[in-house]
Amino acid sequence: MLKRPLRLAAALTAVALVAAACGSSSSTPSTTTTKLTKSPVVIGQIVPLTGQGLQLTQSGQAMKAAIKYYNAHGGLNGHPLVLDQCDTQYIASLEAQCAQKLVNDHAVADIGGDTNTNVTAVQSTLDAAGIPRIGMLMGSITEYQSMNDYAIEPGMILMLGGMEVELIKHGAKKVSMVTVDTPQAAQLKALLAPIAVAAGGELVNVVLIPGTATDYTQYLTAAEANGATGAALAVGTAQANAFVQVYNQLKPTLKMSASSGTYSSDDLKKLGPWAHQAYYTYGVPIGNDPKVPGLKNVSTVLTEGGSGLTPASTEGQAIIPVMAMRGFMEAAGTITGDITGKSVQAAMNAATNLNMWGITPPWTPSKYISAGTTFGSIFANVSNPFLYDEGWNGTNGTDNGTFNMLKYVPGATVS
Template structure:
């Protein structure tokens, strides 16, 4: 985040004892969250001294590929906030964090640590290695709530409860967005197993809009110079139109290295080609737009697809308030980052679940109690309008091949205008039908 944050708690006149001042400061913060714009429906203070609830959040940090340090940092800020107001329905929240390192062995170790240290859930986490982490959780019956959606197992395991439609909904939505504006599309994606799934998902959106499948351009996941990929991309777009790139679009989804691709694109493309560029949120966000030159950079005018409302939307104000008051200037937390946003929504869901169990007289919050509440879906979970209301009953699962646990296939269309990521249209776009009707296997 930019700028210096106000320290918490703020200073008070000396005639107020320090302990009283701290209590007043916490009360003021809570009142602001409860009564301010975008307040969540359950945001009221809790009291009581109940058993702690221990959960884990993991994400890769300090790697050469995709990094999500803001996710565990957001979890820690959330715990400080919720504990300042009595915990989850009176239960103190304890956060375990783990560096998943973009490595299958490390992912499995994080999951085993969650088991060994008594976590009742894994919440708001990122990993591409679902096969590695899901088995230890399933063996112990630990729910995986609101993962980032980077692995297929998050949409197949009966212990997984996703809050978004993952990469599948983003790419299908991006294809539909581009079909309305582009005659031809090239997809630049990682040369990985995860990347191999991307073309069919993007093409499902393109084909629903009457467009031909995208030109598939494989590129290194951790590259620093993408000149070769840019050349192959532009050659592919031109070849599809008899030598001209006019009306063509390039969409890139390379995680942390998307900026390196667009930097190479800016330096090497023929300005007369008039190729529009695009991506999905998570690969492009406001911080990347800023780093690449804002309104004068290569991302100006880009088409973007996201899961949630744009970061400037008033519905994010409660999250921003928590970050301001309880992150203590932690620069790992960017409120425009979809990993941070997903973690906020996942903990919102956990909070609502614990309150439901408390209302039912359940005193011991166990992994089994959470799983039962999730599967039963007693009350739909309200995320303050950041997603549709969420439930994970069998009746709520969408009929999407390979992704049977998707309950939310909504996306948002965004664009970069005057150097800012803004909504391209109001509201959510439902890509359920696009995903259900997609062709698989090539």
């Protein structure tokens, strides 16, 4: 072997390792500096923080801040909280491994998590171990139907439906759904079309944007087909940005709706005219909506927890974990014996009208739609069916009130 290549090889490898060492990725429980003396309680969060797909960085930051905040305020009845945050990197096998890790680490709950590529494995593992999932982003039928899941918001499918409803309520009766080309896209038309009809409108197009789209003009043009007057934009941030850029250039007459889960006010400031005309919906409001005073509590947690997020920079994905921790602390605070997954499950099932700072209605985690109807069997454990209807005035979110999605789900009832 040549000597120079060997030295080079060693140098390249050393550079890589040094660069890697300067990076950070935590997937082991982090300890806290508190004076709490009881046994630690492990809180898990299975979430994609890095990797090749959706990255919920703010969600991870928010959980860390929440843990720190509550530890500084007495922990869970004197038990320090330890965060077991597992980065799935949006990889199916890592999602399953993260679930196993939570089991191995004796986590009592998976809070504020999000799984996408291997929901069945994660759900099966946590269900079997009796570890409840609280405040996760419900994106699949599996999560909707699991009685081990306690979601604060109505979940992805109802949120998409809410985007339709919002448009129809604001006069855009013929709606296009613009979303990512994924396996789940095949079911959208069947699920969302009846919701549009129930709201007095019609779903006229489903436009699928592949992850590798080059020029978004053609998708905007496709969204205008069949006389559409409104388009719900349900894509990731990078794609949404590119779509918005085309929208601002072409200035179509389409009204737009989007989820405020991935937009903060600071984000919207950079999106030009599109941002002013669009409607936003999610289970929680835009981070600096002055009409929702409860957001100040979220801001307090994030600030005292050292997240670095301000109300204007906070996205919905950060608010949900904070509220999930709120709900957990309120419910689990009633546990008198050992704090385990099963006792947390029992506490969540027993909890009623938890105070969520007025951001969502008082929360009864176990409230669910009765099974028996076509849609009811899918949305079995939607305990909070309300979505916000918001606008944006250039500085703050503007709250136009909330609407109950159950009204638009044929056959749905609440028990």
